[in-house]
Amino acid sequence: GAVVSQHPSWVICKSGTSVKIECRSLDFQATTMFWYRQFPKQSLMLMATSNEGSKATYEQGVEKDKFLINHASLTLSTLTVTSAHPEDSSFYICSARQGGNSPLHFGNGTRLTVT
Amino acid sequence: EDQVTQSPEALRLQEGESSSLNCSYTVSGLRGLFWYRQDPGKGPEFLFTLYSAGEEKEKERLKATLTKKESFLHITAPKPEDSATYLCAVHDSNSGYALNFGKGTSLLVTP
Numbered sequence: 001g002a003v004v005s006q007h008p009s010w011v012i013c014k015s016g017t018s019v020k021i022e023c024r025s026l027d028f029q030a031t032t033m034f035w036y037r038q039f040p041k042q043s044l045m046l047m048a049t050s051n052e053g054s055k056a057t058y059e060q061g062v063e064k065d066k067f068l069i070n071h072a073s074l075t076l077s078t079l080t081v082t083s084a085h086p087e088d089s090s091f092y093i094c095s096a097r098q099g100g101n102s103p104l105h106f107g108n109g110t111r112l113t114v115t
Numbered sequence: 116e117d118q119v120t121q122s123p124e125a126l127r128l129q130e131g132e133s134s135s136l137n138c139s140y141t142v143s144g145l146r147g148l149f150w151y152r153q154d155p156g157k158g159p160e161f162l163f164t165l166y167s168a169g170e171e172k173e174k175e176r177l178k179a180t181l182t183k184k185e186s187f188l189h190i191t192a193p194k195p196e197d198s199a200t201y202l203c204a205v206h207d208s209n210s211g212y213a214l215n216f217g218k219g220t221s222l223l224v225t226p
Binding site: 004006032034041042043044046049091093095097103104105106107108109111 | 119147149151156157158159160161164202204211212213214215216217218219221
């Protein structure tokens with residue numbers, strides 16, 4: 001149980017375009033999902049907390065107008081990278097918790113390359 | 116100020132050579148310490164949760180322990196398939212439901 005699916009697994013886009021990444025909890029409902037970003041040989045950095053039916057909470061330094069988060073249902077959160085630039089190239093990972101004190105379960109990540 | 120520090124950054128072992136990975140933490144109120152395994156190009160895979168000092172968890176060749184200041188991930192007689200990056204994360208009372216991660220230990224087990 002507690003499977004988190006993330007799509008696409010990789011995407012290449014041109015500078016100035018937007019990219020949408022989907023995160024789904026397949027066998028449980030998640031009122032809260034988390035979006036992380038990971039640079040090579042670095043730790044996972046929390047970008048934002050996605051709350052079902054309300055606005056996301058962004059970490060300090062993360063531009064909310066660039067990284068749009070929508071959590072429209074209890075099983076789906078999306079991250080849209082708007083007007084992408086090469087510096088946005090990174091590994092983006094979503095996660096969700098089944099509830100209570102259960103651990104976070106992660107999707108398999110999306111490798112974004114902006115050319 | 117780093118909340119979670121992992122050491123060593125990288126570790127190379129021969130198959131069967133046991134060792135330990137360290138995770139030291141400084142948080143105001145620990146709600147849980149988590150160990151994950153991450154393979155290249157993949158998301159982290161959950162291994163263990165520890166909640167209080169003295170607690171231990173085991174899974175196959177892995178054993179995690181916890182004190183008030185650090186956690187150890189002991190690897191007994193590792194195999195090449197244990198090669199991965201091992202991440203430690205803490206859930207503290209100030210971070211909502213999110214986890215704060217260390218930079219990980221990259222483990223390579225050679226035949």
